[in-house]
Amino acid sequence: MEKDSRSRLLEAAIPLFAEKGFNAVSIRELSEKAGANSALISYYFGNKEGLYTAVLDFQFSRITTAVSNSHSLSPIERIRYYGKNAILIHQQCPHLMRYIQREVANPSVGFETVVSRHIASAYHFLHAAIANGIETGDFRSDLDPDYAALSLAGIINFYFMTKPLVSTFLPPAKNLDHAYIMQALEIYLNGVINK
Amino acid sequence: MEKDSRSRLLEAAIPLFAEKGFNAVSIRELSEKAGANSALISYYFGNKEGLYTAVLDFQFSRITTAVSNSHSLSPIERIRYYGKNAILIHQQCPHLMRYIQREVANPSVGFETVVSRHIASAYHFLHAAIANGIETGDFRSDLDPDYAALSLAGIINFYFMTKPLVSTFLPPAKNLDHAYIMQALEIYLNGVINK
């Protein structure tokens, strides 16, 4: 059973905008791939930009749901949880990282209302985990929770951001994501844990 | 004394392409800002794409020169050198990071010939520093130099990539770049040094 035109347009837009960017995708190409008429973009989303914002909304909501429901974990467990979850998210939403990159490099109209909020919720998750770890004495007391949170975000997310490029000069591995994240978490945790 | 039209076009293009992306900049806007005629873009660079590639070439060459002439440094010193240098590069070339992001998210025709090579040279610098540190016993022997190099690149560069966004929820500091990089290097070095 085929979905309705609105859904088909939205789903066709996800990989197209991700791979080519907003300007490089025409509503003709979009509607053709969706098997719908190009006039329906204006009908359902107002205009091309409205469709893009709808895609953003759909993609970024995945981030906030990912860092929810992880209370009752220890600081160290929450760090590991973040790393494992990153692998999962980018497997399930293979286009999300492109949208993050595009929005950071060149914010669209939906940046403030959707992008910024979801990124902030991920950041606050990390910040809380580290601040908590400093309190409990698990982590070094000379850490700044803001910088340490950003360091962790960097060591994990830079890999996914640059994966298309970086995997060309990385030795092949059967499970590259897992191998990298395990090593990265090891380095990071070793760097922040109180000894 | 004003520069020639070719130089003015090239220099006007750098911030424009960086901020808006290739497609969102018209040759009319470009030539207007450069104080030159739009027909000169074809005359000097073949077409708009040729101008973009010339800009890429100019921007990315900064990376390779940055990691040259740093022999005779110890592994740990080379790690710190990389961090300090990153601050310097992004101060001197404030648009470079945008080009890196754009090229990673959406490679242009100049990707293989210019982008890929310069990024690789930075990567090899880090890889060599870490492999050397493992040999000398400065760094832990269970490190994989590939993953460890990428971890360092991530902890440093993610900050610069996301700075426009992330500095909105980071507490203000008199020298944010320096403060972050010092903390990040501390975490990283603590994580890789043999104890």
Add this chain to the structure above:
DNA sequence: GTCTATATTGCGATAGAC
């Protein structure tokens, strides 16, 4: 809700004068 047809605008590129 979906279609065709079209209005309108702006683009990149170039021919040819100077």
Add this chain to the structure above:
DNA sequence: GTCTATCGCAATATAGAC
């Protein structure tokens, strides 16, 4: 080396039939 003028094309958006 620089300019004007313009060609040809592709883009988004919409009016109006069904």
